[in-house]
Amino acid sequence: MNIQKSRWALGLAILAVAATVSACGLPRVGPNKREIFAGSVQNQGDAFIVSVNSRVTRATSIFPTLGFSRSFLNAGVLGPDTIRPGDTLGLTIYENVEDGLLVPEGAPATTLEEVQVDGAGFIFVPYAGRIRAAGNSPEAVRRLIADRLGSQTPDPQVLVRRLAGDGATVSVVGGVGGQGVYPIERPTRTLSAMLARAGGLAIPQDVAQITVSRGGQNGKIWFEDLYSHPRYDIALRDGDKILVEQDERSFTALGATGAQQLVPFDRQTISAIEAIALVGGLSSVLADPTGVFVFRNEPEEIAEQVLGRTDLTGAQRMVYVLDLTRPNGMFEARDFAIRDGDTVYVTEAPYVQWQKTLSALTGFTGAAGGLASAGQ
Structure with missing residues (x-):
C-alpha cells in the first residue's frame, strides 16, 4: 500500500513539475x-x-563621413611674419645725429620693448604717430616708421622684431596631453604641429576624432586620417577651436x-x-x-x-x-x-531548452522519489 502511494506521489510530482515548466517557462538568455x-x-x-x-x-x-570642407582645405598657411592685432613688437631706432628725437645723447639707439598691436591693428611710435601694423610684415612696418621719422630726423634706421604675442591663438581641448590656448607660431601653423605642441593624444589613436571649429563651421576627421591623408593637415587660423575626443559609438x-x-x-x-x-x-x-x-x-x-x-x-x-x-x-x-x-x-x-527541461524534471523527480522513500 505504501509503495503504491509513493508511486502516486512521484507521478503527481512529475506532472506538477511539467505543468510548472509549461506555464512559467525555464530561464533563458532571450527569445528563440x-x-x-x-x-x-x-x-x-x-x-x-x-x-x-x-x-x-x-x-x-x-x-560616418568625416572630413574637412573645401574652405578648410584651401586655407593657406599663415605667413610667419604677418602681424595681427594682439601681437607684440620690439622696436630699435638708430639716429645719425647727436641730439636725436628718440635716441638719448651719447647712445647709438633707443629700444622700445613690447609695443602691443591694438585691437584696430595699430601701434603708436613717438614722433611717428599711429602706424598700421596688422596685416603687414615687420619689414613693411619698418619702412612705414622710417618714412614717418625721416621727415624729422635725417636717415633714421629702424629694426622691427615680431615677438610671441597673443593675437593669433587657437584653443586645444579634450583628449590631449596639455589642454590650453596656444599661439600660432612658426612651428605650429598646421593642425598636426599644434596637436604635438599640446602634448599629443591622451586617448587611443585608433578611435580618436578631431573637430576643428572656425567661424561657425565645423570639420571632423579621424586622427589616423591626419597622417594617411596629408591634405587634412590644414592650416590654422586665429580663433580656431580644436576638440580631440574618443569615438562614442x-x-x-x-x-x-x-x-x-x-x-x-x-x-x-x-x-x-x-x-x-x-x-x-x-x-x-x-x-x-x-x-x-x-x-x-x-x-x-x-x-x-x-x-x-x-x-x-x-x-x-x-x-x-x-x-x-x-x-x-x-x-x-x-x-x-x-x-x-x-x-x-x-x-x-534548441537542445539547451530541452536539456533545461530534463534537468528540471529529473531534479524534481529525484526529490519526489526521496520523499516517497521516506514515507515507506
Missing part, C-alpha cells in the same frame, strides 16, 4: 529563433527580417555569447564576426550558430535598398540574420558591418 521570426512583418509584426547576403552587405555598409551584445554587455567601438569599422569576437565569441555550450541576429533601426533610404521597395516612410525596424553554418556564412559575417546602436543577439541552441 521561432519567436523572433514571429515578430516579422509577414506575421503581422513590425520588423523586417532579412537574411544577410552580399547585396545586403553592400547596401548596409554605411559609415557602441553596440550591445546579448544572448549566448561569452559576455553580454555594451561594447564601445575600438576601431573605425567593426564587422559582425569581430563584434562576436569582442565579447568572447559564441558560447560553446549554449549558442546556436544558425541564429545570429543584428537588430537595427535602418534609415528609410537604406531599408528601401535592402528590401527593393520604394514605398517605405521613415526609419524601419530591421533584423538581419546570419547563419554561420552556411558555406559562406563566415564570410558574410566577416563582411557585414556593425553600426552605432546595433544589438547583436545570439540565440540558444
